[in-house]
Amino acid sequence: VIRTDALIVGAGPVGLFQAFELGLLEINAHIVDSLPYPGGQCAELYADKPIYDIPALPRCTGRELVDRLLQQVAPFKPGLHLGQEVQQLRREADGRFAVATSAGTQFLARTVFIAGGVGSFQPRTLKLEGLDAFAGGQLRYGLDDATHFAGQHVVVVGGDEGAIDSALRLARAGAQVLLLHRRDLPDAASAAFRFIAGQATGFAQHGGRLTHLHIATADGHTLHHALDALIVCLGLSPRLGPITQWGLALERKQVVVDTTRFQTNEPGIFAVGDIVHYPGKRKLIVSGFHEATLAAFAAAALLRPDEPVLLQYTTTSPRLHELLGVNIKPIA
Ligand SMILES: Cc1cc2nc3c(=O)[nH]c(=O)nc-3n(C[C@H](O)[C@H](O)[C@H](O)COP(=O)(O)OP(=O)(O)OC[C@H]3O[C@@H](n4cnc5c(N)ncnc54)[C@H](O)[C@@H]3O)c2cc1C
Numbered sequence: 001v002i003r004t005d006a007l008i009v010g011a012g013p014v015g016l017f018q019a020f021e022l023g024l025l026e027i028n029a030h031i032v033d034s035l036p037y038p039g040g041q042c043a044e045l046y047a048d049k050p051i052y053d054i055p056a057l058p059r060c061t062g063r064e065l066v067d068r069l070l071q072q073v074a075p076f077k078p079g080l081h082l083g084q085e086v087q088q089l090r091r092e093a094d095g096r097f098a099v100a101t102s103a104g105t106q107f108l109a110r111t112v113f114i115a116g117g118v119g120s121f122q123p124r125t126l127k128l129e130g131l132d133a134f135a136g137g138q139l140r141y142g143l144d145d146a147t148h149f150a151g152q153h154v155v156v157v158g159g160d161e162g163a164i165d166s167a168l169r170l171a172r173a174g175a176q177v178l179l180l181h182r183r184d185l186p187d188a189a190s191a192a193f194r195f196i197a198g199q200a201t202g203f204a205q206h207g208g209r210l211t212h213l214h215i216a217t218a219d220g221h222t223l224h225h226a227l228d229a230l231i232v233c234l235g236l237s238p239r240l241g242p243i244t245q246w247g248l249a250l251e252r253k254q255v256v257v258d259t260t261r262f263q264t265n266e267p268g269i270f271a272v273g274d275i276v277h278y279p280g281k282r283k284l285i286v287s288g289f290h291e292a293t294l295a296a297f298a299a300a301a302l303l304r305p306d307e308p309v310l311l312q313y314t315t316t317s318p319r320l321h322e323l324l325g326v327n328i329k330p331i332a
Pocket residue numbers: 009010011012013014015032033034035039040041042045046050051052053084085086087115116117118119120121240241242243272273274275283284285286288
């Protein structure tokens with residue numbers, strides 16, 4: 001069990017900046033995200049597109065913003081737990097929060113910050129009844145190690161860059177590949193693999209193994225395609241999921257917070273960024289940064305009730321320089 005002052009659900013831009021603001025107030029934090037990389041929507045939905053409305057950064061891409069946020073928070077060394085969804089959150093008798101993730105990581109946190117954005121990003125599934133029983137075995141969502149499939153018959157389902165790239169990597173690794181997408185894909189013409197425009201309608205199994213995929217082709221045929229593995233690359237979609245199960249007051253699937261502390265109806269659980277609702281809320285990164293700043297001050301007051309929470313400037317405070325690991329010489 002990892003003990004921490006603060007646990008942040010979501011490593012989007014707001015969750016990352018939350019860790020920074022907490023760090024300035026000497027509150028250590030761990031961050032969990034279901035994606036295998038930090039950055040939330042900026043990384044997942046528009047990594048290469050420019051953003052123009054971050055204060056003092058006239059133009060930067062989604063990826064660049066995430067890199068800068070990671071660099072900014074680095075002095076505080078937040079624990080980053082990626083590729084796992086926070087599923088359980090419950091208050092213990094001593095007031096701390098017991099938090100558990102899909103990977104079995106457990107935390108005991110004194111405060112929790114929900115920075116879950118539009119929800120936890122999960123792979124879109126192929127909706128065929130009973131197919132999920134093969135997940136993690138013959139059925140994979142996304143491809144990591146292509147060489148594992150050398151010599152096998154593999155069907156890749158999907159039509160985006162990731163799907164085409166997976167088909168190519170598999171073919172190069174020596175697999176017999178069929179790429180299946182609902183419509184024609186002019187970009188997918190490749191000598192390396194076979195392409196079919198059509199849809200999976202069912203499957204056959206024998207002795208607990210997936211043996212065939214039934215395909216209705218776009219030109220009206222039915223195929224029973226023999227396969228060893230099925231790689232589904234249909235992208236990711238956000239799912240609010242477990243956040244709705246934690247007893248927090250919600251309004252239209254947003255977490256309700258007060259605008260002085262950004263606290264939810266549960267004392268000690270704060271919420272910031274796209275996930276929150278309050279009068280006048282705008283889903284912009286800059287709004288999330290403000291929310292994270294005030295939430296950090298509120299958490300400091302809660303964690304250290306006997307000490308005043310002083311506002312210090314990063315430009316002039318020797319203590320903050322020490323925390324940030326910078327050594328600014330006084331101007332003579
Ligand atoms: C195409 C596009 C362009 C945009 N352009 C701009 C722009 O120019 N300027 C601007 O200000 N804003 C822009 N936005 C909006 C901006 O991206 C969001 O306001 C911002 O990403 C919100 O940050 P966040 O950290 O609150 O949430 P997110 O970025 O959504 O991150 C939330 C993270 O929480 C994770 N998560 C959720 N639930 C769980 C859970 N239970 N367990 C583990 N992890 C979980 C998710 O996987 C996700 O990574 C744009 C959005 C889009 C889609």
